[in-house]
Amino acid sequence: MRQLTAFDLHYLISELKLEGAKIDKFYMSENEEIIISIHIPNTGKRMLRMAAPNMLFLTEQKEEMPEKPKSFVQFLRKHLSNARIRAVQQIGFERIVEIVCTTKEGTFRLIMELFGKGNIILCRDDMQIISALQLKKWSDREIKGGLKYEYLKRDANFLTITEEELAALYKKSSLSTVKFLAIELGLGGIFAEEVALSAGVDKAKHDDSFIMPLFSAISSLREEKSRPMLIIEEVPIDFSPVELKIYKDKERQEFSSMNELLERLALETIRARESTRKNKAKLAEIERLKKIIAVQEENIALMQKEASELQAKGEAIYQNYTLIAEILSEIEKARKKFSLGEIKARLKGHHIIKELNEEKKEIIIEI
16 A cells, blocks of 8 residues: 555644644554554543554554653653644645644654655754654755754645646656656655546646646645545555545545544554564464474484384393303303403404403493
């Protein structure tokens, strides 16, 4: 399933009415998913789950968390426990969400970047970075404690762009129409395809005559009412906050809100991941037990072989007891008359007695 786009976020953020909510505690899953336990007035306790760059949703469900929180979570707890949420907002038309919080110490901004590999950054009100989940550096931008956080700057905002601004930006671009819409307007692939289809233009071409129909299609998409849905081909293949022409013939499952849709997708992903982890652990345990069984079977085989050999020796001794007793008696008598060397010389070539070992006190015979 694809990542969230700025268009998806536009609808999601409009649903999250968290102003005035109190932050209770921060958690982090093994997959570096940040979970904020909050209390919403007239609603109760909820979990705001953030996993950059893949998910953001509000839920009642909470899973077991590691007993020892990671350093970034400890940092968030230190600064934001018992904070009040004053605003949750999308920055421009970017895949960036900002949660503004206030505490006795002042105002803080928790920023979630939902692009690239994603990141979560804690800043002061003046945008000075306190800490981040990931420290990063680019040629023109750096995420590091003590530096000022800089938002990504785009030449146009899809939500507010005028026809004149669109014309100027489009004429300056050399990209195909669909790439222009996806990259320079920040729509992402699926919604860029929708605008091109609605405008009735060749998405692979770039022609100034496309500007007017493109702006008309952009205006129509901006005015679409929320109608969240999963697009299904036996299994879910995509999702959208609004109805799309490109999926008009596809089966769909509608939801009451974008948050409900994302919660469903995210929890299914989490459950599938947990199931995979448990299956891997089971397989690893099965392999460990197989190795133990193999070693035990090998030891049993050796012990059975040894037991069989000992039994055969015991039976041979029993069957030749009289002979063995006579040999021992004769050797004992000879020791009183002759030295060990003389006895060995006399026994050389003996058909039954093969060796005398005084050090080990052994007589080796063949019967």
